[in-house]
Amino acid sequence: MIISTGTASGKSLAYLTPAVTACLDGGTILYLTPTKALAADQLRALRELRITKVRAATFDGDTPFEERKWVRQHANYVLTNPDMLHRGLLPRHSQWSSFFRRLRMVVVDECHGYRGVFGSHVAQILRRLRRVCARYGSDPTFLLASATASEPGAFAKRLTGLEMHEVTVDASPKGSTTIALWEPPLTDLRGEGGAPVRRTATAETADLLADLVVADIRTLAFVRSRRGAETVALSARAKLADVAFSLTSSTDRHTPSPSPPGSPSETGHHTPAPGSPDETGHHTSAPGSPSETVHYGPSSPASLATSGEPVDEGGAGEGDLPEEGSLGWSIPDTSDWTGLPDKIAAYRAGYLAEDRRLLEKALRAGTIMGLATTNALELGVDVSGLDTVLIAGWPGTRASLWQQAGRAGRDGRDALAILIARDDPLDTYLVHHPDALFGRPVEAIVLDPDNPYVLGPHLCAAAAEIPLAEDDLPVFGDTTPAVLEDLVAQGLLRRRPAGWFWTRRERATDLADIRGGGGTPIQVVESSTGRLLGSVDEPSAHTAVHTGAVYLHQGETFLVEVLDLEAGVALVSSASPDYTTFARDITDISILGTQRSHALGPGTLHFGEVEVTRQVVSYLKRRLQSGEMLGDEPLDLPPRTLRTRAVWWTLPTSAVAPLAEAGIDLGGAAHAAEHASIGLLPLFATCDRWDIGGVSTELHADTGLLTVFVYDGHEGGAGFAERGYARATDWLTATREAITSCECERGCPSCIQSPKCGNGNEPLDKRGAIRILGTLLTQQ
Ligand SMILES: [Zn+2]
Ligand SMILES: [Zn+2]
Numbered sequence: 001m002i003i004s005t006g007t008a009s010g011k012s013l014a015y016l017t018p019a020v021t022a023c024l025d026g027g028t029i030l031y032l033t034p035t036k037a038l039a040a041d042q043l044r045a046l047r048e049l050r051i052t053k054v055r056a057a058t059f060d061g062d063t064p065f066e067e068r069k070w071v072r073q074h075a076n077y078v079l080t081n082p083d084m085l086h087r088g089l090l091p092r093h094s095q096w097s098s099f100f101r102r103l104r105m106v107v108v109d110e111c112h113g114y115r116g117v118f119g120s121h122v123a124q125i126l127r128r129l130r131r132v133c134a135r136y137g138s139d140p141t142f143l144l145a146s147a148t149a150s151e152p153g154a155f156a157k158r159l160t161g162l163e164m165h166e167v168t169v170d171a172s173p174k175g176s177t178t179i180a181l182w183e184p185p186l187t188d189l190r191g192e193g194g195a196p197v198r199r200t201a202t203a204e205t206a207d208l209l210a211d212l213v214v215a216d217i218r219t220l221a222f223v224r225s226r227r228g229a230e231t232v233a234l235s236a237r238a239k240l241a242d243v244a245f246s247l248t249s250s251t252d253r254h255t256p257s258p259s260p261p262g263s264p265s266e267t268g269h270h271t272p273a274p275g276s277p278d279e280t281g282h283h284t285s286a287p288g289s290p291s292e293t294v295h296y297g298p299s300s301p302a303s304l305a306t307s308g309e310p311v312d313e314g315g316a317g318e319g320d321l322p323e324e325g326s327l328g329w330s331i332p333d334t335s336d337w338t339g340l341p342d343k344i345a346a347y348r349a350g351y352l353a354e355d356r357r358l359l360e361k362a363l364r365a366g367t368i369m370g371l372a373t374t375n376a377l378e379l380g381v382d383v384s385g386l387d388t389v390l391i392a393g394w395p396g397t398r399a400s401l402w403q404q405a406g407r408a409g410r411d412g413r414d415a416l417a418i419l420i421a422r423d424d425p426l427d428t429y430l431v432h433h434p435d436a437l438f439g440r441p442v443e444a445i446v447l448d449p450d451n452p453y454v455l456g457p458h459l460c461a462a463a464a465e466i467p468l469a470e471d472d473l474p475v476f477g478d479t480t481p482a483v484l485e486d487l488v489a490q491g492l493l494r495r496r497p498a499g500w501f502w503t504r505r506e507r508a509t510d511l512a513d514i515r516g517g518g519g520t521p522i523q524v525v526e527s528s529t530g531r532l533l534g535s536v537d538e539p540s541a542h543t544a545v546h547t548g549a550v551y552l553h554q555g556e557t558f559l560v561e562v563l564d565l566e567a568g569v570a571l572v573s574s575a576s577p578d579y580t581t582f583a584r585d586i587t588d589i590s591i592l593g594t595q596r597s598h599a600l601g602p603g604t605l606h607f608g609e610v611e612v613t614r615q616v617v618s619y620l621k622r623r624l625q626s627g628e629m630l631g632d633e634p635l636d637l638p639p640r641t642l643r644t645r646a647v648w649w650t651l652p653t654s655a656v657a658p659l660a661e662a663g664i665d666l667g668g669a670a671h672a673a674e675h676a677s678i679g680l681l682p683l684f685a686t687c688d689r690w691d692i693g694g695v696s697t698e699l700h701a702d703t704g705l706l707t708v709f710v711y712d713g714h715e716g717g718a719g720f721a722e723r724g725y726a727r728a729t730d731w732l733t734a735t736r737e738a739i740t741s742c743e744c745e746r747g748c749p750s751c752i753q754s755p756k757c758g759n760g761n762e763p764l765d766k767r768g769a770i771r772i773l774g775t776l777l778t779q780q
Contacts, residue, residue: 001144004146015105030085030107031078034081038110039060039081042109073098102138106142107143117451146445161475184204184421189627191628197423199627202235204420205420223374226374228393240343347373389404425675426680459493463499463508467501469499472499522569527571581620586615600729601655608646610709615640649732667696673696681723693756695711735773740770
């Protein structure tokens with residue numbers, strides 16, 4: 001069964017009731033969630049029921065060793081995550097035999113998180129689980145809970161391999177939510193090729209967060225990256241420190257009187273901060289404080305200009321921050337304005353369990369009023385009582401947008417959610433095309449459990465758990481026999497009369513890197529102390545911890561002194577640069593095979609297998625607050641090859657010759673169209689811009705024509721390029737629209753420039769991209 005309804009519609013109760021009943025009958029329950037934080041929250045909810053016969057326990061990376069044995073032997077309600085199931089429970093199933101024997105129900109919570117490559121891995125882990133249960137004679141019911149998704153039954157079947165019933169009617173009471181689409185203004189700053197730079201979504205979000213917190217409005221800001229969330233919190237805290245300073249140091253100002261919690265003013269603007277707002281809701285500058293000028297768009301109310309320092313110039317540097325603990329927050333003394341900055345904190349998965357609990361508690365109690373977070377909270381941690389949600393940058397899917405927006409609104413009251421556009425073609429498209437968001441069904445969740453790069457490692461793990469027999473093969477899907485043959489040829493499995501065996505000494509589960517991109521992880525070490533800060537998987541290391549990269553860890557900023565790939569170490573030192581870094585790569589692509597093709601306008605659209613060679617060649621420095629470009633530094637890293645799937649289109653010479661005659665730079669036009677189409681594909685394929693890559697050329701060796709490729713950035717493919725092929729007309733039409741609707745003249749990061757472009761965004765031809773896409777989309 002899958003229950004697919006909105007946030008806070010009572011899904012937990014729907015699975016808790018039968019689950020607790022099963023426990024009382026002597027059965028056991030396995031509860032799976034993508035995050036530890038959500039498991040801890042569920043554990044708290046279960047314990048609050050005070051049913052002594054339900055012996056609930058979490059079993060994850062945070063569980064101390066001495067407790068693990070108790071959990072295995074005595075717990076009848078085990079809360080864990082797919083990683084732990086993959087590495088811990090399944091390989092050691094004999095230690096869990098009494099648990100698996102009595103297993104009645106598997107709850108898969110927040111299952112919309114299982115998409116793309118990660119979802120494909122989880123699908124195979126669930127198949128392994130079903131097989132182990134069968135070994136112990138149990139046949140548990142799978143109960144899945146998901147945010148609203150289209151065709152949830154079909155998705156649940158792909159995820160579990162079982163026929164599914166779906167429940168999709170949501171009758172829970174709710175207030176209304178006002179959604180604002182917010183586009184930061186272009187600034188006077190100039191970026192690559194003299195392009196105008198838009199104010200960053202994080203800077204706008206930090207301003208809004210600070211303003212809302214001063215107005216006593218409980219606000220959650222969703223920021224896509226961990227680094228972004230930390231930047232928003234740091235910069236909003238710095239703003240509050242300025243406010244607190246001016247409030248406590250000046251006596252002839254108005255007494256601060258934050259507006260009561262509640263919804264924003266009727267104009268749709270956020271409630272102005274202490275100070276003297278005029279009737280229109282706009283801020284009037286306090287005496288002695290210069291008025292604000294260019295940093296807000298016409299629709300955006302002025303905020304706390306108390307220091308008069310334009311934040312875009314990096315005025316809110318990290319050096320201005322008050323003393324802080326390791327997490328950058330503490331429980332504030334609310335009677336005193338100096339405690340104001342402490343009302344804002346950053347949150348993400350990866351903090352220690354006790355820190356997370358403390359922070360969640362502070363938010364519930366109202367000692368923390370503003371929280372900047374990655375999607376760790378999106379995955380179900382119960383934070384109630386929020387008035388406003390800020391969403392910095394398109395969260396990737398309509399389903400995520402509605403889920404994040406659904407966090408706002410306490411006790412059925414009205415709420416506000418603001419989507420703040422990033423400097424990127426998809427965000428630009430969306431804030432100019434509300435019809436792409438409203439009144440449309442949410443997207444289907446894409447995963448591909450048959451990807452041989454996913455299936456292979458899980459077949460090895462399954463064989464290590466219990467040797468694979470012929471009867472097991474249908475459980476793992478149609479492609480299993482071919483993949484098994486390949487595993488035998490590689491010497492990973494051995495074929496014997498009784499079936500397939502894992503005979504190697506290594507752990508088979510190490511072959512599957514379910515969340516990462518594979519390879520040996522790189523350790524991130526602080527050079528002065530030898531302290532291990534964390535690890536980064538090898539492909540990501542090239543972009544995240546290359547020499548010279550800015551690396552954020554739990555609110556602290558580090559500079560990477562050196563990345564030593566051979567030693568598997570990145571040495572970092574504490575620093576506070578006022579810029580961020582973006583790695584840039586150059587890419588070559590060759591076609592291995594075409595699976596499908598059809599005509600598209602005068603051109604042809606293809607889908608097939610490709611080999612991609614990528615090399616990170618340099619990194620770009622951009623100023624933290626403004627996004628202004630500071631320079632491009634070369635790097636010396638080895639190339640990496642990737643066999644994956646791609647969608648590509650070609651245009652014949654007869655179609656492009658007239659464009660060239662009209663003075664269009666064909667290479668620049670194709671390149672611009674490629675960048676923008678990569679930006680827009682996530683609207684159709686539930687992927688992330690960073691999950692896909694592209695190559696464009698006026699003349700490709702394999703096609704002999706002008707060609708634009710967009711490929712899956714994961715070994716073996718992830719289903720994204722395939723969706724692009726299926727939705728090509730809509731996708732490329734939206735791409736052209738996004739370029740056309742950007743107000744810049746010759747191209748900017750909101751339309752055709754890409755932060756990861758290895759060619760330094762050269763050449764690009766905006767007008768040409770519109771023409772070339774127009775040609776491709778001409779009805780023949
Ligand atoms: Zn533009
Ligand atoms: Zn490029």
